[in-house]
Amino acid sequence: MIGILERPGQTRTEGEGPVISMVDVGMTYPNGKMALIDLNVSIPSGDFVFLVGPSGAGKSTFIRLLIREQLATTGRVIVAGRDLARMRRSEVPALRRRIGIVFQDFRLLPAKTVFENVAFALEVTGTSRTEIRRRVPQLLSLVGLHEHDDHLPTQLSGGEQQRAAIARALVHDPSILIADEPTGNLDPVTSWEIIQLLIQINAMGTTVLMATHNQEIVNAMRRRVLALEQGTLVRDESGAAYEREY
Amino acid sequence: MRFVRFVAFAMVRAWQGFWRNAMMSLAATATVVLMLVLLSGLFIVIGGLDSGLTFIEGKVGVTARLRDGLTDAERQPLIAYVETLPGVRSVDYVSPEMAMERLREVYREQGQELNLGGASITLQASIEVALTDPKMGTSVSNALAERYEVSQITTKQVDYDKLLGIIGVIRTVGIAALVLVGLTVLFMIVNMIRIAVYSRSGEIEIMRLVGASDSFIRWPFILEGILCGLIGSVITIVLVAVIWDPIQPIMVSVFEMPTAVSSRFLAVLSAVLLGVGLSVGALGSWISVRSNLSSAT
Numbered sequence: 001m002i003g004i005l006e007r008p009g010q011t012r013t014e015g016e017g018p019v020i021s022m023v024d025v026g027m028t029y030p031n032g033k034m035a036l037i038d039l040n041v042s043i044p045s046g047d048f049v050f051l052v053g054p055s056g057a058g059k060s061t062f063i064r065l066l067i068r069e070q071l072a073t074t075g076r077v078i079v080a081g082r083d084l085a086r087m088r089r090s091e092v093p094a095l096r097r098r099i100g101i102v103f104q105d106f107r108l109l110p111a112k113t114v115f116e117n118v119a120f121a122l123e124v125t126g127t128s129r130t131e132i133r134r135r136v137p138q139l140l141s142l143v144g145l146h147e148h149d150d151h152l153p154t155q156l157s158g159g160e161q162q163r164a165a166i167a168r169a170l171v172h173d174p175s176i177l178i179a180d181e182p183t184g185n186l187d188p189v190t191s192w193e194i195i196q197l198l199i200q201i202n203a204m205g206t207t208v209l210m211a212t213h214n215q216e217i218v219n220a221m222r223r224r225v226l227a228l229e230q231g232t233l234v235r236d237e238s239g240a241a242y243e244r245e246y
Numbered sequence: 247m248r249f250v251r252f253v254a255f256a257m258v259r260a261w262q263g264f265w266r267n268a269m270m271s272l273a274a275t276a277t278v279v280l281m282l283v284l285l286s287g288l289f290i291v292i293g294g295l296d297s298g299l300t301f302i303e304g305k306v307g308v309t310a311r312l313r314d315g316l317t318d319a320e321r322q323p324l325i326a327y328v329e330t331l332p333g334v335r336s337v338d339y340v341s342p343e344m345a346m347e348r349l350r351e352v353y354r355e356q357g358q359e360l361n362l363g364g365a366s367i368t369l370q371a372s373i374e375v376a377l378t379d380p381k382m383g384t385s386v387s388n389a390l391a392e393r394y395e396v397s398q399i400t401t402k403q404v405d406y407d408k409l410l411g412i413i414g415v416i417r418t419v420g421i422a423a424l425v426l427v428g429l430t431v432l433f434m435i436v437n438m439i440r441i442a443v444y445s446r447s448g449e450i451e452i453m454r455l456v457g458a459s460d461s462f463i464r465w466p467f468i469l470e471g472i473l474c475g476l477i478g479s480v481i482t483i484v485l486v487a488v489i490w491d492p493i494q495p496i497m498v499s500v501f502e503m504p505t506a507v508s509s510r511f512l513a514v515l516s517a518v519l520l521g522v523g524l525s526v527g528a529l530g531s532w533i534s535v536r537s538n539l540s541s542a543t
Binding site for chain 1: 248251457462
């Protein structure tokens, strides 16, 4: 399965530097609200990082900055070696192909089958039919949905829908996978299945950044935790729990 | 190959999008047809009147009847003087005998013979002045009116000016109506694309997140507007072609349109309709895409 996410001759590391780097990043909205304040974060390639914090702490803004949906008002955001503020508009699609993203609400297209949902992400980036026919089944096998490829999203369970969304996020073999509350709509057992899948993807070399409120998962996983409160990074700790333990 | 895939993708998506919001798309297409029918009507009427104008332009000249008993020595200086007037192309002398022969010819063309009942009449001699520009008719007439050799002046200047005025009014009113209908069409297409963008906002968001370029996101919508213009154009061209048979003889007989011009007219009109339809469709969808599909940061 490793071959699915790695192309021959390509390595997951983005040179010597971190795959995500934020230097003195601040984000103030036009209404004056400061969403992020002086953030300094460095995430090396292959890391698995939890982004935690209460609602309104700045997690969504953090993610929007990484996919260049918004630009930081101060500081530098560097993803895969590129300073996003200096990036031309025409370069943004290429950046986004290096970042896979999944959401709490899956965001699958309801009128398309599982296969079509995944294929759509390839089709809209000009991938050939031959490549689509080759790649989509591989991804569906990876997430365990190869027998459900002709199902509509409404015919799938929540966990299966999230798997389909993960398959779609992986179509361009991204070096970073951002998961925004991927277990928020799922029961505990299904949540763990999704986490196992994310661990598997991370083990293949993909950097995983997961925003979550799920204390049980964070506490059990003991991975690096970035904790935000009112736009400030209050904790950056490896092998940590959801709450501060000291 | 990638470009071909892009074109195929955009065209398929445009076609699907057109029929997904069928009611709105067909309403917008109907307004395109309305506009193009109006344009066709204006084009036909203006084309006919322009032909009539060209016909009259060729006939516009100044005819000066000469006093009876004018000698050759008196006539020659008059002709030489008229030839020096600005706007005069040529001056022809028509003797009384030639005038009588023309009159007989007119009767013959109507299938009759001129019958004077045995009387002997002599028509007036005249000079016929051909002009380089029909607008110069008034100044030439005025110059001739001052000459004692001339007894009466006739010209088609008034008819020409009247026709020119009518064409001007029709053209102004027609263009104003076209602009209004054109704006309505733009409004319809802009709204059609706006609704399409909103109804596909989920897909657009996914496309952005998975790294689709702006071309892949925007062109299907622009092509959808162009498709609306294309369908409207084709419908109008078919309509005009159907009614062209009864129109063509009118163009030839009423407006004196040359047959060669008349047979080319439908092809020119079709090209104009296609061009205008596609342009309006493209412009409307481009405006809508620019305002409703704000570019990703």
